[in-house]
Amino acid sequence: MAKTIDLNCDIGESYGAWRMGDDAALLDIVSSANIACGFHAGDPATIDATVAAAVTRGVAIGAHPSYPDLAGFGRRSMDISARDIESAVLYQIAALAGFATANGGALHHVKPHGALYNDAGKNAPLAAAIARAVRRFDARLILVGLPESALIEAGKAEGLTTAGEGFCDRAYEPDGSLRARTQRGAVFDDPKQAAAQAVMLAHSDRVRTICIHGDTSNAPEMAQTVRNALLDAGYSIAPPELL
Amino acid sequence: MAKTIDLNCDIGESYGAWRMGDDAALLDIVSSANIACGFHAGDPATIDATVAAAVTRGVAIGAHPSYPDLAGFGRRSMDISARDIESAVLYQIAALAGFATANGGALHHVKPHGALYNDAGKNAPLAAAIARAVRRFDARLILVGLPESALIEAGKAEGLTTAGEGFCDRAYEPDGSLRARTQRGAVFDDPKQAAAQAVMLAHSDRVRTICIHGDTSNAPEMAQTVRNALLDAGYSIAPPELL
Amino acid sequence: MAKTIDLNCDIGESYGAWRMGDDAALLDIVSSANIACGFHAGDPATIDATVAAAVTRGVAIGAHPSYPDLAGFGRRSMDISARDIESAVLYQIAALAGFATANGGALHHVKPHGALYNDAGKNAPLAAAIARAVRRFDARLILVGLPESALIEAGKAEGLTTAGEGFCDRAYEPDGSLRARTQRGAVFDDPKQAAAQAVMLAHSDRVRTICIHGDTSNAPEMAQTVRNALLDAGYSIAPPELL
């Protein structure tokens, strides 16, 4: 039987009059979507339309909560207390889940965005606050993070199902961390390179979902190349199953 | 058998470092609380704590959605499209409901705040957008508005249970509208005057819930006087029942 | 001697990670730029870079203040008190002027944005509040508005220099108002049609500045066509002179 791998993408990152990403094209390719919840991107009408588009295509819906930082697109670390982060993440998950329900779907997973994702990979109290927010809202939701990170550990400690994530279009350091975006060669432009890394990541038993970024100019082409390579390698592409 | 009347109050209107209202005192007196959802007041940690306090006391939890206007405390009309309002209200209801669930309670009703409440009383497309948002999220929720207003009509058209609201501490015009806050005598300071009006409102079959404001300096005393007067008049005080 | 006409454009409307408009191309064509001040678009770093680019090219720098409404891009009317609008406009003008000074330039004019522009054309108290803000900050600044509008009248009443504005890429109604964007044919796509209307507007003694929009896909081409037509018609293109 074919091993299953998930292909996920961050979408819904427009805001009001400002557009970002080719969400419709990506939704035809991925199996999971992490949808901005309004704190780094995603006004309510954008969320509503994005969730509806994901439900229509049967793509699994994830909340993509962030630090409260529209001007910085959630890419700047903020020194927020665990109590405030827990409530802020719960707020965002709940809002996103409401749109899922209202559009005939259901929330499937939670993946922190940007600086919150990176910080939660290393900062145990922050990771614990996020995991508590997920568990308090719905303990069946899947928490997505870097394999063996503080976030995944915190998710397990709260009794959540977790999913280790790999990045097919980002360079890794030998210690398994992502190369900083400010470094040369940190982001792959070549679809074939991304596809090769995707297949390698899929072979790893630490990775259950592979992220493809949607904010590059050739994102749909790259996503399609990655998807085809995974299918050619014998994988079926589907989201992790909920308990 | 005693007729039942609901006593409601707007709470959770602090924001970050800024405090507003004596929520703890009011929660000991009212039967329903309309809790700010983050758009006019109420950061996530404030919402979390406010909802927890309401659940502890068995007070019915309502979402109190607003125009997106922190600087204006939701008291300024905004010319927002029906589509955007529908999504904005759904977002706020869902976020509030998530905190209710996470704290062991459940969302009970929705009452628009400030300018959104006033505008929705007169503007049918706006009222319809709000009612759609409520119905899409959970068709069993109760929609609160001025009796016979466009909002109540819209709620009925969407098949929602509705509750007409009276204001015990505000002067009415002969046509049944509220006297504008900018007019002399628009707001009652005297607890006895508010109590007398509350009993009068309770007698009306158009009113199922009576609002007591929490932002006056003697709000808890006034709320207690109103509550006692309603009990003395033979009413039992409880939220409207959910279907 | 050639009559002088000003060609203006709204720019600096990116925000954080979100891009909008081809500002560099437009700045090579226009004589005046209306720069977003942070309330509908324009984070501080965007303002700084946009002002620097305008100063380098000798383009006259205008403040483009808005209602406080990032999510609505300043296109939604808000019922804000005259006192609050006066302070909000003063805040935005002052911030923009600071960047002009810091980059070796100087503020030249003020043109309200979007819904604030439209509302101030008809609402005398609102127009007066804007004009007071301009006069309080610097009485030599030029106030731009629709010819014979309430805004222009208010500017004159405050002793400001005013400049009537025409729109070369928007259809007019017989009464001189702009056709609503929601109507068919409200916005011209054809550069030649815009160029013809620009020349007609330049002939009018009510118009001292012609606006070319920067948010259409072919904005730079259209702006160049308009500029060439005005030059061919014998106009020199330059901003109105400051007193």
Added chain:
Amino acid sequence: MAKTIDLNCDIGESYGAWRMGDDAALLDIVSSANIACGFHAGDPATIDATVAAAVTRGVAIGAHPSYPDLAGFGRRSMDISARDIESAVLYQIAALAGFATANGGALHHVKPHGALYNDAGKNAPLAAAIARAVRRFDARLILVGLPESALIEAGKAEGLTTAGEGFCDRAYEPDGSLRARTQRGAVFDDPKQAAAQAVMLAHSDRVRTICIHGDTSNAPEMAQTVRNALLDAGYSIAPPELL
């Protein structure tokens, strides 16, 4: 001749419907005021009124720029790039200066707020960005910071006049840093203790301005006690002179 010392206070920290501090009482006591610029507190109408009150009393007007964080009151560190901070501080200084001019006064100094103040005391690139913003706007402005901090060093490197600040109501550690607010005894409640520390700080040639906090319940009483003690010790109380 009497040595001169400055007594400063953070004010203007209300926001919309939310009140904070007894600004009027404090303005009668201090010689300098640091006024919130809208990023952690201070909507435009509040800034306008606060600046007007300071000008009326002849109190020196300072800008009190912050990280962009209303929900956190500017008390949370944010990892913002030097370029973005430089523009964000310039924006806030310029806006505040505009209100000073419009109310018949002039900007006198700049003192970063909260987490930005603390971070700039230790982080040289951050401090340099702030100092550049001040110098670019007006090189005669005085930059206020902890004595011998990175911020004061950066100000000197940009050629600014600097003023070392002492805190009369905060406990110091032996290394000269402030005891963290989360520690026992970090904040003095006793006006006499604050007064004694104020006199001691005034004796130091490293301190030119003494801060008194306005957000405690007895702030005006404490400020008056401190002022009287400084006068009794032979100091005259006045802001540092501008070049």
